[in-house]
Amino acid sequence: QIVVTQEPSLTVSPGGTLTLTCASSSGAVTRGYYPTWFQQKPGQTPRALIYSTNDKQSWTPARFSGSLLGGKAALTLSGVQPEDEADYYCLLYYGGARVFGTGTKVTVL
Amino acid sequence: QVQLQESGPGLVKPSETLSLTCTVSGDSISNHHWSWVRQSPGKGLEWIGYTGSTNSNPSLKSRLSMSVDTSNNHFSLKLTSVTAADTAVYYCVRDRPDRIPAPLFDYWGQGILVTVSS
Numbered sequence: 001q002i003v004v005t006q007e008p009s010l011t012v013s014p015g016g017t018l019t020l021t022c023a024s025s026s027g028a029v030t031r032g033y034y035p036t037w038f039q040q041k042p043g044q045t046p047r048a049l050i051y052s053t054n055d056k057q058s059w060t061p062a063r064f065s066g067s068l069l070g071g072k073a074a075l076t077l078s079g080v081q082p083e084d085e086a087d088y089y090c091l092l093y094y095g096g097a098r099v100f101g102t103g104t105k106v107t108v109l
Numbered sequence: 110q111v112q113l114q115e116s117g118p119g120l121v122k123p124s125e126t127l128s129l130t131c132t133v134s135g136d137s138i139s140n141h142h143w144s145w146v147r148q149s150p151g152k153g154l155e156w157i158g159y160t161g162s163t164n165s166n167p168s169l170k171s172r173l174s175m176s177v178d179t180s181n182n183h184f185s186l187k188l189t190s191v192t193a194a195d196t197a198v199y200y201c202v203r204d205r206p207d208r209i210p211a212p213l214f215d216y217w218g219q220g221i222l223v224t225v226s227s
Contacts, residue, residue, distance in 0.1 A: 001167060034211040038154070045200065045217045046146075046154060052211045089154050093212055096164035098144070103153040 002026055004092050004101040011107045012080045020104045021072040022090035028071035029092065035073030036091040037066055039084075046089065050075060082108050111135040113201050113218035121195075121225050127188040131201030131218055138182045144204040144214070145175070145186050147197040155197075159204045160184055191225045198222050 003025040012018040022035060029035060037050040048057050050066035053073065063081070067074045073090055085108040090101040117129035131143065142161030148154050158165030160177050169188065177184045188195060203216040 036212055036214055038214065040154075045220055046214075047217075048214045051213050051215075057213075057215060087153075091154075091156070091212060091214065093210070096162045097166070098156040098159070098212055100146075100154040100156055 002094060002099050004090065004099045006088070006090060006101040006104045008102070009105040009107065011109065012077070014080060014082055014108055016080050018077045018080055018106065019069070020075045020077075020088055020090075020106070021069065022074070022092065022101045023072045024092055026094070029068060029073045031068070032093075033073070034093040035066060035068075036093075037064075037073075037075045038089045038091070039086045040089065041086045077106075080108055084108055111203060111216045113203065113216055115199060115201050115218045115221040117221060117223070119222060119224060121191055121223060122227050123192055123225055124190055127186075127191050127195060127223055127225070129186045129199055129201075129221065129223070130183050131185070132181075132183040133203075134182070136203070136216075137179075138177060138184060139179050139207075141206050142204045143177075143184050144202045144212075146200045146202055146214075146217075148200070148220075149194075149197040152197075157186065157188075157199075161204060193225050196223065196225045 005023045038046040040046040049060045054066040112134045144159035145157040172189045174187045198220040200220045201218045
C-alpha cells in the first residue's frame with residue numbers, strides 16, 4: 001500500500017514564506033506523478049490550487065507555487081496571509097490510481 | 110459554471126450498501142472523468158475511485174462499483190458491506206478531461222455526510 005507523507009503541521013508568521021512537501025513511499029516524486037495540491041479550510045470543501053506539479057488553477061493566488069524539491073513535490077507560500085491558515089493536501093498519480101497525502105495543518109501567527 | 114451535487118441516504122445500516130449519485134450541471138459528463146473522495150470526521154482526504162479506469166483505492170476495491178449515466182449526466186457509487194469505518198463526508202469531483210492524464214480535481218460537490226449506524 002502506497003503512503004504519501006506530508007508534514008503534520010507547520011507554523012508561519014504573516015508575510016513569511018513556507019514550503020510544504022509531499023513524499024511517496026514508492027520513491028522519488030517526479031513530474032509523472034502529476035502532483036496536485038489542495039487547500040481546505042474548516043467546514044469547507046477542498047479547493048484545488050496546483051496541478052501537474054506547478055500549473056495554477058485560474059483562482060489560485062500568485063503567492064502559491066508548486067515545484068519538485070529533493071525527490072518530493074513541494075508547495076511554497078510566499079508572503080503568507082492570515083487567510084492561508086488551512087489544511088493542505090497533496091495528491092499523487094500512480095498510473096491511474098490517485099493517493100492523497102496525509103495533510104499539513106498550516107497555522108499563521 | 111460547473112456544479113456537482115451529491116445525493117443519497119445520509120444513514121446506512123451496517124452490512125448494507127451505500128449508494129450515492131452525483132449530478133453534474135454546466136458540463137457534459139462525457140467530456141471528463143470523475144472521482145469520488147471521502148473524508149472521515151476529523152481525518153484527511155481519501156480517494157475512492159474514478160470513472161476513467163478500473164483503478165480504485167485498493168482498500169475499497171472489493172466492495173466498490175461505479176457507473177456513469179451519460180443520458181442523465183450523472184455518475185454513481187456503490188459501496189457494499191459498510192461498517193462504521195465508512196462513515197464520512199463523500200465528495201464527487203471532476204477529475205480530468207478525457208485524453209489528458211493529469212488529474213485536475215478542479216470542481217467538487219459540496220459533499221454529503223453518510224453515517225453508518227444501526
